[in-house]
């Protein structure tokens with residue numbers, strides 16, 4: 001299979017039988033695996049604005065209010081969700097491991113058996129989901145295994161298969177929140193491939209005003225990284241906020257939001273604010289987690305200003321940290 005453009009007419013899917021990558025037209029239809037000749041039906045590529053999951057916020061948004069008031073009410077609803085955030089019971093949270101997938105955590109991340117075992121776990125989840133008519137726990141298992149398998153494929157430099165995993169998950173789930181998060185993943189993959197028009201096209205499918213904090217955080221992070229790649233620093237700051245508390249976001253994304261701010265302040269020639277934001281991140285991060293965050297910053301060229309700021313702070317003396325692992 002040749003490398004596929006992200007914005008083209010072609011979809012990348014996984015063969016449900018052998019796990020090979022299968023090419024399908026964007027309108028969907030019958031496909032044949034070139035490795036094992038299994039035939040399967042591909043869904044149509046999403047092209048319209050995705051619907052949102054029902055709001056659980058108690059803060060009401062009056063649809064007839066002026067736009068600024070509606071946005072203020074939406075942010076209030078997101079702050080309210082953040083105050084009561086419980087990753088363990090949240091279907092979108094990575095920390096909430098579906099019961100059927102618990103065995104997949106027994107292998108360590110660098111175990112060579114993990115990719116094939118995770119692939120089987122993902123294909124099994126897709127099969128259960130489709131056979132069972134899309135029960136909520138099965139959709140969550142598809143989403144959870146797709147995220148983990150996608151990360152594995154990206155780390156192993158197999159972007160085509162990473163994309164096929166996410167597009168296959170898109171076909172299997174119907175719950176709007178999962179679809180929204182999966183489209184953000186496809187946008188991120190297109191951005192990493194340098195295809196900014198395709199990134200914009202995917203993100204344009206995501207409703208800009210979700211009242212769910214997981215969805216809002218994911219969309220902001222995806223747009224923020226795109227604008228950072230484009231060096232549109234002021235827009236990044238509008239997306240991620242200038243201070244930690246400006247924009248509510250899920251706790252697991254704190255490092256991403258701080259990274260966006262630090263790199264943008266540095267890019268705008270505002271080093272004091274870059275120092276302030278990185279210091280605030282270090283202050284709430286343990287030494288072990290700081291190493292993990294530093295590695296993330298190091299692995300991505302767009303975060304290189306964060307490493308520069310990190311070194312600047314280090315030259316001034318010992319870095320702050322907490323005892324508690326949070327990330």
Ligand SMILES: [Zn+2]
Pocket residue numbers: 015016017018019020033034035036037038
């Ligand atoms: Zn096959």
